[in-house]
Amino acid sequence: MPLISNSYGKxxxxxxxxxxxxxxHEVRELSVxxxxxxxxxxAYTQGDNxxxxxxxxxxxxxxxxxxxxxxxxxxxxxxxxxxxxxxRYPHVTGVDISASETKWRRxxxxxxxxxxxxxxxxxxxxxxxxxxxxxxxxxxxxxDRFTFLKTxxxxxxxxxxxxxxxxxxxxxxxxxxxxxxxxxxxxxPASYEAANAAVLAAALKVFATTYSxxxxxxxxxxxxxVLAAVPEVAEISMACPNKHYLPIDLSPFGRAFDGQVFTPxxxxxxxxxxxxxRG
Numbered sequence: 001m002p003l004i005s006n007s008y009g010k011x012x013x014x015x016x017x018x019x020x021x022x023x024x025h026e027v028r029e030l031s032v033x034x035x036x037x038x039x040x041x042x043a044y045t046q047g048d049n050x051x052x053x054x055x056x057x058x059x060x061x062x063x064x065x066x067x068x069x070x071x072x073x074x075x076x077x078x079x080x081x082x083x084x085x086x087x088r089y090p091h092v093t094g095v096d097i098s099a100s101e102t103k104w105r106r107x108x109x110x111x112x113x114x115x116x117x118x119x120x121x122x123x124x125x126x127x128x129x130x131x132x133x134x135x136x137x138x139x140x141x142x143x144d145r146f147t148f149l150k151t152x153x154x155x156x157x158x159x160x161x162x163x164x165x166x167x168x169x170x171x172x173x174x175x176x177x178x179x180x181x182x183x184x185x186x187x188x189p190a191s192y193e194a195a196n197a198a199v200l201a202a203a204l205k206v207f208a209t210t211y212s213x214x215x216x217x218x219x220x221x222x223x224x225x226v227l228a229a230v231p232e233v234a235e236i237s238m239a240c241p242n243k244h245y246l247p248i249d250l251s252p253f254g255r256a257f258d259g260q261v262f263t264p265x266x267x268x269x270x271x272x273x274x275x276x277x278r279g
Contacts, residue, residue, distance in 0.1 A: 223276025235277030
């Protein structure tokens with residue numbers, strides 16, 4: 001029976017490119033699929049894999065091209081990736097690249113876009129919870145999966161070391177989280193909408209402008225800032241998964257890691273929780 005058509009490749013290759021040309025960083029996060037067509041018929045009909053480029057190699061090539069084209073627009077990156085396959089493998093006759101971008105926009109601090117701190121575009125869901133009895137009500141506002149990151153000014157050092165510890169300390173890492181937060185009202189603000197915006201602005205200013213020795217310390221500082229900024233808030237509770245962006249080791253391919261190419265991963269993640277109140 002004839003083999004009508006065939007193609008194969010690697011999907012959901014997640015890549016974060018961080019352009020560090022100066023103090024102002026650029027971030028581009030993509031999920032990439034690269035599919036190849038060419039002289040692969042024998043792998044299907046005869047189990048002969050000699051012409052087959054391993055899908056793990058395809059993933060590595062996505063990472064290599066990302067490192068070599070950190071600042072390229074997504075369309076340019078896709079073209080460079082396809083050309084890499086065509087130039088390197090004469091038996092590849094066609095390459096189909098598809099990529100979807102996770103869009104980030106800069107956090108604004110006092111009206112100015114920040115150099116290295118970002119929030120997810122189209123971000124989060126606003127929440128309200130109300131518990132009412134004849135004696136009174138308990139009202140809280142919040143956000144769910146409010147996502148933000150910064151590309152520098154974050155570290156993790158001097159933690160407990162024992163035989164189970166494999167994580168290496170660092171004074172410079174990406175810090176990203178998708179926060180679930182609720183703030184309990186003790187008074188009625190002039191505008192809940194404006195007060196909610198002030199809560200997030202106060203928290204994000206701390207996040208963007210202070211060095212983070214760990215998610216725990218940053219959450220506490222964010223809580224303090226919220227209570228200082230919005231007097232009608234009695235307490236704020238925050239739960240922050242530590243969304244990891246893992247450095248990609250490209251040394252086998254002659255490329256040093258310099259804080260520019262990462263693999264985004266959501267699971268497993270650290271889960272950091274705290275409540276900050278007025279006492």
